[in-house]
Amino acid sequence: MAGQTLAEKVWNAHLVSRQSGEPDILYIDMHLLHEVTSPQAFDGLALRGRKVRHPELTLATEDHNVPTSDIFRPIADPVSRAQVDAIRENCRKFGVKIHALGDPGQGIVHVIGPETGLTQPGMTVVCGDSHTSTHGAFGALAFGIGTSEVEHVMATQTLRLRPFRTMAVNLIGTPQPGVTAKDIILAVIGRIGTGGGQGHVIEYRGEVLAGMSMEARMTICNMSIEAGARAGMIAPDETTFGYLKGRTYAPKDERWDAAVEYWRTLRTDEDAVFDRVVDVDISELTPYVSWGTNPGQVAPLAATVPAPGDFADPVKRAACERALEYMDLTPGQPLAGIAVDTVFLGSCTNGRLEDLRAAAEVLRGRRVAGGVRMLVVPGSERVREAAELEGLHQVFLDAGAEWRNAGCSMCMAMNPDFLQPGQRAASTSNRNFEGRQGAGSRTHLVSPAVAAATAVAGALCSPGALPAAESLPAQHTAEV
Amino acid sequence: MEAFRIHTGRVLPMRRSNIDTDQLIPVRFLKRLTRTGYADGLFAAWREEPGFELDRPEYQGATVLVAGPEFGTGSSREHAVWSLLDHGFRVVISSRFADIFRGNSLKNGLLTIQLDQEVVEALWERAEQAPDQPVTVDLEALQVRAADLTVDFELDPYHRMRLLEGLDEIDATLRYEDAVRAFEATRPSWLPTVEVA
Numbered sequence A: 001m002a003g004q005t006l007a008e009k010v011w012n013a014h015l016v017s018r019q020s021g022e023p024d025i026l027y028i029d030m031h032l033l034h035e036v037t038s039p040q041a042f043d044g045l046a047l048r049g050r051k052v053r054h055p056e057l058t059l060a061t062e063d064h065n066v067p068t069s070d071i072f073r074p075i076a077d078p079v080s081r082a083q084v085d086a087i088r089e090n091c092r093k094f095g096v097k098i099h100a101l102g103d104p105g106q107g108i109v110h111v112i113g114p115e116t117g118l119t120q121p122g123m124t125v126v127c128g129d130s131h132t133s134t135h136g137a138f139g140a141l142a143f144g145i146g147t148s149e150v151e152h153v154m155a156t157q158t159l160r161l162r163p164f165r166t167m168a169v170n171l172i173g174t175p176q177p178g179v180t181a182k183d184i185i186l187a188v189i190g191r192i193g194t195g196g197g198q199g200h201v202i203e204y205r206g207e208v209l210a211g212m213s214m215e216a217r218m219t220i221c222n223m224s225i226e227a228g229a230r231a232g233m234i235a236p237d238e239t240t241f242g243y244l245k246g247r248t249y250a251p252k253d254e255r256w257d258a259a260v261e262y263w264r265t266l267r268t269d270e271d272a273v274f275d276r277v278v279d280v281d282i283s284e285l286t287p288y289v290s291w292g293t294n295p296g297q298v299a300p301l302a303a304t305v306p307a308p309g310d311f312a313d314p315v316k317r318a319a320c321e322r323a324l325e326y327m328d329l330t331p332g333q334p335l336a337g338i339a340v341d342t343v344f345l346g347s348c349t350n351g352r353l354e355d356l357r358a359a360a361e362v363l364r365g366r367r368v369a370g371g372v373r374m375l376v377v378p379g380s381e382r383v384r385e386a387a388e389l390e391g392l393h394q395v396f397l398d399a400g401a402e403w404r405n406a407g408c409s410m411c412m413a414m415n416p417d418f419l420q421p422g423q424r425a426a427s428t429s430n431r432n433f434e435g436r437q438g439a440g441s442r443t444h445l446v447s448p449a450v451a452a453a454t455a456v457a458g459a460l461c462s463p464g465a466l467p468a469a470e471s472l473p474a475q476h477t478a479e480v
Numbered sequence B: 001m002e003a004f005r006i007h008t009g010r011v012l013p014m015r016r017s018n019i020d021t022d023q024l025i026p027v028r029f030l031k032r033l034t035r036t037g038y039a040d041g042l043f044a045a046w047r048e049e050p051g052f053e054l055d056r057p058e059y060q061g062a063t064v065l066v067a068g069p070e071f072g073t074g075s076s077r078e079h080a081v082w083s084l085l086d087h088g089f090r091v092v093i094s095s096r097f098a099d100i101f102r103g104n105s106l107k108n109g110l111l112t113i114q115l116d117q118e119v120v121e122a123l124w125e126r127a128e129q130a131p132d133q134p135v136t137v138d139l140e141a142l143q144v145r146a147a148d149l150t151v152d153f154e155l156d157p158y159h160r161m162r163l164l165e166g167l168d169e170i171d172a173t174l175r176y177e178d179a180v181r182a183f184e185a186t187r188p189s190w191l192p193t194v195e196v197a
């Protein structure tokens, strides 16, 4: 028998039933909930007199709607407040634990799962949110589901699914200094396209991963969905185990040893066959940025805005034309130097401690350009606390940026943080769709380091292109 | 879920690719607590542009949306499906769908059909030339039929059966209770559990 890929191993270990002609019944180890995609599912349960089968395998948080300043005041928008009230009430009724706004455990659902050790190798993790792919960084099979499926998981702790196809993305070579996980994943999406991963679980492979932190791996897996994939995975290794050890929900004592022994088996067998293999050379990569209105419309920051005529495929050509009009860009214009109004550092893609450190590194001794607003929004309250312990918040504040409480914030315009029509942002989030950050908003996806440099320059800029920072008073250069 | 067997309706051609979920329904419309009431949210941003396809007089009452590749990319929001249904669409045809959107649609009785881009183009041309000409989407025969064009399509037999019968999936899964219990007895003890509220 041929070997199995990592994704197949995890799938097979969760197979409850396989009947010919029907999708498999797959067991779900952890179900995460947030306020936007759950109310109709809870309603459905209530309507049929059903319960949440395993509240102890379910955890809720508030992230999409919540304000990131003045969080102890009642939520001003009555509709957002109703949604937040609904999830609190539903969790109370159905016995589900919730990290409500103001709770030290609150944060973006894909940040709090990993940071508490709730996401572990080999698990199946689902959430009514497409960026559930983030959790695949631990070697979990983690994917977003719709509200009907949320209800199905709550009622049965399972899902009905046909096995996903498997795809290997081999990251070849070693990146140049200054190239981050975000640049790598933007380049991968540019290469395979927004539909390239359709129906597949991507397993990222390559030597570069061994040297990558869990945060960086999460950034990569997070954006698998932008390549159209159901999930992204990275085989667990010592870095994974080291990250998990001692965290709240990580196993302890003998159970830890048993778990690690099992986790070590979670890698693709030598003789396993992927349905599709894509090689991406990352050795020549430089910082990447999006120029258009889908995450496949990306280019090196050092390049120029493409012209519709650069695309042979008529569908892509039309998409480019429309995107340039929406983004108000001209073919041939250098990407570096495009002026922005706003810089957003945060989201489940780049709102973790390492991301804040990378941006602070660039901002130390520098100031956000006049007329530019920079919003720094930690992915969770724990990230915020850790950043404040290191004094990162002071770096941001000294530079003239805003330091906020945790939430999705300006990643999507569902809370008080959004752009005005026509405004342009450099954003560390994951989607540059039309209107994503507010009606008429224009988004350029970037890494945290590029976001910080852009804030200083007032225009898209790589950190290497900034003039030297001023020397600083001692407390601002504290070790991180 | 309403059953789906055969549907005849007019086509709304949308010559666009990457119609993502933020276009289908912008986030400001996601704050309702119900499964209905999303018709106003459908393509809300584009509807502000004069001449947007959805609002052109010749396409009023269209129930079959035909679009370019990467339809429904982006978020998992089922609201995207609900808004299409609320507006009156019963079928979406595209040369490629995002997976989560496709799954959501089939669970709500919105039939999503994947056809080659050439067929999509042919349907666009016909609808633009003769907006009054209906197409018939036949789930029993797995066929899309226009005046001078008949194409077969594929659909997972399980989803087809569920749509034809309007079956509730949770009921179907609950019949496997014994298998689920047997599986649960084998789960390793190190797996995490959360305190119950």
Ligand code: SF4
Pocket (backbone or CB within 6 Å): A063, A064, A108, A109, A110, A129, A131, A347, A348, A349, A407, A408, A411, A412, A429, A430
């Ligand atoms: S940060 Fe953005 S992408 Fe992530 S869960 Fe929140 S809204 Fe979704």
